[in-house]
Amino acid sequence: MQLDLDRVADHAPRAVTGEKYDAAVLIPVVERDGEAHLLFTKRAEHLGEHPGQMSFPGGGREPADEDLEATALREAHEEIGLRPDEVEVLGRMDDIRTITEYSVTPFVARVPDREYAPNDDEVAEIAVLGVADMLDDANYEYERRDHPHYGDVVIHYFRVDGYTVWGATGRIVVDCFELTTDWRAPERIDPDSRA
Numbered sequence: 469m470q471l472d473l474d475r476v477a478d479h480a481p482r483a484v485t486g487e488k489y490d491a492a493v494l495i496p497v498v499e500r501d502g503e504a505h506l507l508f509t510k511r512a513e514h515l516g517e518h519p520g521q522m523s524f525p526g527g528g529r530e531p532a533d534e535d536l537e538a539t540a541l542r543e544a545h546e547e548i549g550l551r552p553d554e555v556e557v558l559g560r561m562d563d564i565r566t567i568t569e570y571s572v573t574p575f576v577a578r579v580p581d582r583e584y585a586p587n588d589d590e591v592a593e594i595a596v597l598g599v600a601d602m603l604d605d606a607n608y609e610y611e612r613r614d615h616p617h618y619g620d621v622v623i624h625y626f627r628v629d630g631y632t633v634w635g636a637t638g639r640i641v642v643d644c645f646e647l648t649t650d651w652r653a654p655e656r657i658d659p660d661s662r663a
Contacts, residue, residue, distance in 0.1 A: 469600035471497060471504045471648035476559040476576045479647060484563035487571035492540035493526025495561070495644055496550070496579040498596050506602070506641070507579065508633060509547055509586065510593040522595070522633045524574065524640065525550065536573045547591050548584040555579055561643050566636045574640045576648075601628045602641070603651050610655050622655045 496507035508522045525544035533539040537557060544550040561574040584594050601607055609625050624638035633641055642653045 469503055469598070469603065469649075471599060471644075473497065473558050473576065473578070473648060475647050476561070479559055479561070481560045481573075482562040483573075484565050484571040487565060488569035489571070490529040490536060490539075490573070491527055491570045492529065492536040492543070492573045492575060493524040493640065494540040494544045494550075494555070494579075495524055495574050495576045495640065496544070496555075497576065498579060498581045500581050500596065500598075504599040505581075505596045506599060506644075507548075507584070508595045508597060508631070508637070509591045510595060510631070512588065512590055512592045520592070521635060521637070522631055523637050526572070526574075528570070537575055540573075540575045547587050548594055549587075550579060550584060561640065561647065564636060564639055564643070572636060572640070574644070576644065595629065595631050597626075597628045597631065597633070599645075599649075602626045602633075603645065603649065610653065612655065622653075624653060 498505040498507055509525055511521050511523055525547045526540050527543040529536060529539045533542060541552045541555060556578040558576045563571050563573050565571060586594050607627050611623050613621050613623060623634055624642050626633040626638060626641060645651045
C-alpha cells in the first residue's frame with residue numbers, strides 16, 4: 469500500500485488559532501519492503517499527559533523554535549534520535565484542536581527505515597505500522613461519544629500488531645489517510661471538535 473504524498477504538497481492546510489498552546493507533530497512515513505508504514509511512539513507511562521498512548525513524535529512549541537516545523541523536527545530528534553538532515557518534509561496537514569487546549573500542526577515527512585533510539589524520559593517504544601494493515605477493516609473501528617463539554621464526538625481506533633492508535637493521533641491518521649488515499653472514515657465530526 470502506498471500513500472499519494474504529492475497530495476500533501478498540494479494541500480492548503482486549515483490553521484487553528486486561539487488555543488492556549490501550540491504544538492507540532494511529525495508524521496514519519498517509512499518505506500519498507502515497497503510498502504508505506506507510519507512511525508509512532510508509545511508514550512512513557514510516567515508522563516503526566518496521555519501516558520502509554522500511541523502518538524507521533526512531537527510536542528509543544530518552545531520560544532527558541534523558529535516555527536512549528538522546527539518544533540516537530542526538534543521533538544522528533546529529542547524523542548527518537550531522528551536527525552533533521554534525514555527528514556524530507558513534504559507538507560503539512562490541517563491543524564487539530566485537543567481537549568488539553570492545544571492547536572496541533574502535523575507535518576508529513578519521509579524518513580529512513582532504520583533503527584531509532586527512544587528517549588526513555590518520554591518514549592517507551594517505537595512502532596512502525598503498515599498502512600495496509602491500518603486500513604484493513606478488521607483493524608479499524610470507531611465509536612460515537614457524547615462529550616460533556618464538546619458534544620457529539622467520534623473516536624477512531626486503529627489496532628495493529630498489539631498497538632492501538634486513537635484519540636488526537638487517531639484523528640490525525642484519519643486526516644492523513646483521507647488526503648493521501650481513497651479511504652474514507654465511515655463517520656466524521658466537525659474538524660474543530662476536540663479529541
